[in-house]
Amino acid sequence: MPINAHPEYIEAESKFHAASTDEERILALEEMMRHMPAHKGAENLRKNIRTRYKKLKAESARKAKKSGKKGIKKGDMQAILLGLTNSGKSSILKAITNAAPKIASYGFTTNEPLQGTLNFQGCTIQIIDMPPIASENFDKSLLNSADTILIVVEKIHEIKTIQDSIKNLNKKAKIIIIFNKIDQQDDENKRKITATLKTKKHNFTLVSTKTDEGIDELKEKILESFNVIRVYTRQPGTKQDSVPVVLNPKSTLKDVAEKVLHGYSKKVKYAKITGPSSKFTGQKVGLKHIVKDRDVVEFFTE
Ligand SMILES: Nc1nc2c(ncn2[C@@H]2O[C@H](COP(=O)(O)OP(=O)(O)O)[C@@H](O)[C@H]2O)c(=O)[nH]1
Ligand SMILES: [Mg+2]
Secondary structure (H helix, E strand, O other): OOOOOOHHHHHHHHHHHHOOOHHHHHHHHHHHHHOOOOOHHHHHHHHHHHHHHHHHHHHHHHHHHHOOOOOOOOOOOEEEEEEOOOOOHHHHHHHHOOOOOOOOOOOOOOOOOEEEEEEEOOEEEEEEEOOOOOOOOOOHHHHHHOOEEEEEEOOOOHHHHHHHHOOOOOOOOEEEEEEOOHHHOOHHHHHHHHHHHHHOOOOEEEOOOOOOOOHHHHHHHHHHHOOOEEEEEEOOOOOEOOOOEEEOOOOEHHHHHHHHHHHHHHHOOEEEEEOOOOOOOOEEEOOOOEOOOOEEEEEEOO
């Protein structure tokens, strides 16, 4: 053990030694690399770790290719379904995307990640149904790259089980708790479940894939988790468009104009804006104005 190593490094190193699969070893090495001692005396150590890491990565890429594992290309907005077998992950994938996964009361487990596309409010969102966390086929790299993790449960205590199993992975992802099979609960239970989840400060929805209860709210939450901004445009004197322009945070009205009007955006002189970024209804603003989610704008050319 090197002198002056960070405690994080030491912890990662013991994880490396305790690891039983290459996948775990790779994750531990990545952690070790993040906390490597920086002093000159540790130069060889750093080199060794990098070499070991490269070797393992190459090896696992070779194995993945051989086993014919289908790679999933990461979309701009990606959410991953996690939960115990039978919690209803495949049913949710089916309810919110175009995918047609197999659904079984028990005995069937998803062996490969399956993906579906959720088209919602002009956005294309990739939803992935993962094999059980404990299985060989669980792809941690996919989990690590996801923007949002959807934890599917049918009982409160399952949340902790799932959270613990992904503890050291993907700390950046937003988490949404999906309490499924709500059709099986009476009103009193629903109230209790809601109260508990609120107390624990979870971002959550109660859903049923049988009755579709909460499904629209879930789509809304998923989209919101990506931090995108939706701006609705309106031609002067007409009805508001129902499909918003979707932008990154801190976008300006100029960005909106370019998305809607393309080459004509230069003709726009000002806009009237109503919504979270306006001081009052129909506020007149210039193109440098920074928009907020759910603003409604009208562009004017003179
Ligand atoms: N009552 C009820 N049953 C559900 C609901 N969603 C899924 N199920 C059932 O739960 C079982 C497991 O569903 P599945 O989607 O395959 O779960 P997975 O193993 O997490 O992918 C199946 O029998 C489904 O019909 C729901 O909202 N309500
Ligand atoms: Mg399934």
